[in-house]
Amino acid sequence: MVKTETLKGEKGAYQVTLEVFSGPLDLLLHLIERAEIDIYNIPIVEITDQFLAYLQTMEFLDLQVAADFLLMAATLMQIKARMLLPRPVLETEEEAVEEEDPRVELVERLLEYKKVKEVAARLQDKEREASKFFPRAGGSFPDLEVAAAAEPAGRVTLWDLVQAFSALLESLLPRLELKGMPEEQYSIQDKMDEILDRLARTPQVFFSALFAELTSKKAMITSFLALLELIRMRKVLVRQEMTFGEIVIARWEGKT
Amino acid sequence: MSWRQAKAVLEALIFASSEPVTVKEMSIITELNEETVRILLFELAQEYNDQQRGIQLMEVAGGYQLVTKPEMAVYLEKLKKVPRQVPLSQAALETLAIIAYKQPITRAEIETIRGVRVDSSLTTLLEKGLIEETGRKEGPGRPILYGTTKEFLKYFGLNSLDELPIVDDWILNQQIQIDLTAD
C-alpha cells in the first residue's frame, strides 16, 4: 500500500496524504486512539460511524477497499445492533452475569493486535539499526556457503552475574576499606550513562574492569544495579567469551 | 601456526564466507580448540576497533561475520555499487512479528490476529528467506506451519531468538531465557 495518493482534480494535480492502515484492526485502533477513548468501553455507535465514514472516503477516492475492511464493518454493525437492542428484563443476577458484552471479543482482538503493532515497531527499529551494518557484497567465493550452527553463544544468566559480583566485591572490599576515600554520590542513571559511554569507546569491557576504579562499596553496588538495568533494557549484552573466562559486557550490537 | 597467523586465518575465513562462521567451524579448520578460537576472535574484534577501521567483527545468528561500522553508513549510501535492502512494509513487519513470537504458526492463525489476509506478506517474507515452512499442523487440512529462519536473525542483527525484544505479558516464545525474566 502507498502512503500518498496523487489525485487529479479539476484544477490540476494535488496530493492527498492518506493514513494507510495495514488492516481493519489497525484502522480501528487508530480511531480509538485518536478519540482518546477507553479501549474497554468503546462507544460502538460513534466508532462504527467513523469506520464506515473512512470506508466511504476510500471509495470516494476510488481506492480499493479490501474485503477485510468490509468484513470488519459488518462485524461492527452487528455489535452495534446487539447493543441497541432493548435488553431483556433479567430475572436473576446469574442471567445478568451471563449476558456478555458484545464488544468483548473485539476488545480482546484489539488488545492482541496492539501488541503485534508494538512488536512490529520494535522489529522496525532493529531493522533500521541493522541496516547500518553492511556485509561484504563483492565477489562472493563460489561454493563457499557455510552452514552455520545455531551455537549457543556464551550467555550469562543473571545468577552468574550476581555470583561474579559478590566474588568481586569480596576480593576488592579490603582494598576499599583501606582507602577510606570520600564517598561518591552517583545515581543509577549516572552509572548507566557512564557504562554506555565506556562501551561507546570500546565495544567490550570486562566485567571486573567496570568496577576496578570504584572506591566504595556503595559505588560498586550502584554500578552493578546500573548494569542490571542496562541488561534489562537490552542496551548491553553480557557473555562469557571462554568457558572459565571473564564475563564480558558488550554493547548491544546494532545499536549505535 | 603462530598466534598472528591463526588470527589471519580466522579473518580470511570470516571474510570469505557468505554466512556467519561458527566458533566450532573455525576450531575444526584451524585445529585449535574452541577456547583459543574465542580468544583470537576477541583480540581480532579489539584490533578492528582500536585501529579505527571501517569494518568490524559482529556476532550474529550464532556465528561471526564482518560488517562495516555503523558510522560508515552515510558514505556507503552514496555508492551505487553497495547493495541496499528495501525496508519491510508495515504489513510484512506485523506478519513477521506474529511469526517470530508465536512460531510455529499457520496462516489462518496469523490472519485471525491481524484481521486481514496475509498471503502477500507471507510471499514477500518467504521470498526474502526470512521465514520458512517448518511443517504441518495436526488437524483438518493439515495446514502449513511457518517459522523464522537464520536469515531472519541476520536481517535484524540478532544472535538468537532470545534477543528478540521483550513485550510485556506477551511472552510467547518459550525460548526466552530466564536471565531476562529473572527480575
Next chain:
Amino acid sequence: MSWRQAKAVLEALIFASSEPVTVKEMSIITELNEETVRILLFELAQEYNDQQRGIQLMEVAGGYQLVTKPEMAVYLEKLKKVPRQVPLSQAALETLAIIAYKQPITRAEIETIRGVRVDSSLTTLLEKGLIEETGRKEGPGRPILYGTTKEFLKYFGLNSLDELPIVDDWILNQQIQIDLTAD
C-alpha cells in the same frame, strides 16, 4: 575527516561494494582529491601486509577490491568441507524420513505424502549428499527415484539401513507430526 577516518571510509567502501571501487568514486564520496585517495589506498594496502592479515587490498580492472591472501586458500578449501553443523530444517528432515523408509521413491510420491512441493528439500538433501538418484521408475515419464546414501548413514551414526527405528506406515506419518510440533 582525519587521515585515519578517511582510510576507514575507503576500507568500508571497498568492503561493502559488489564490484571494484574506482579511485574516482572514492574521491567523490570522501570529498578528497584523487591523489590523496591513492596515497591513502597505498597506506591501507601496506597495513594489510605489515600486519599479517588474512585479507589484502587488490587493484583489479576497474578499481580496488578486498580479497583473501593466496596462502589462505588451503583453509578456505577446508571451510567448504566442514561438516554441516546445522540441524536439517524440519521440512528437509520430513522429506528425508520419507525417503529413508520408502526408498526408492519418486518426488511425486514424496509430495503426496507430505502434501507440499519438496523441490527445495530435495535440493538441500542432494547437496548435502544425504540422498542420491538411484534410478528411474518404470512408467509414464520415467520419474527419478531417490534413495539415501552412505553419507546419510554417517550423518545419523548408523551402520546400515537396518538400524533405522522400525515403524509401520501409520506410525511413520504420526511420528513426523509429533517431531514437528514437539517444540
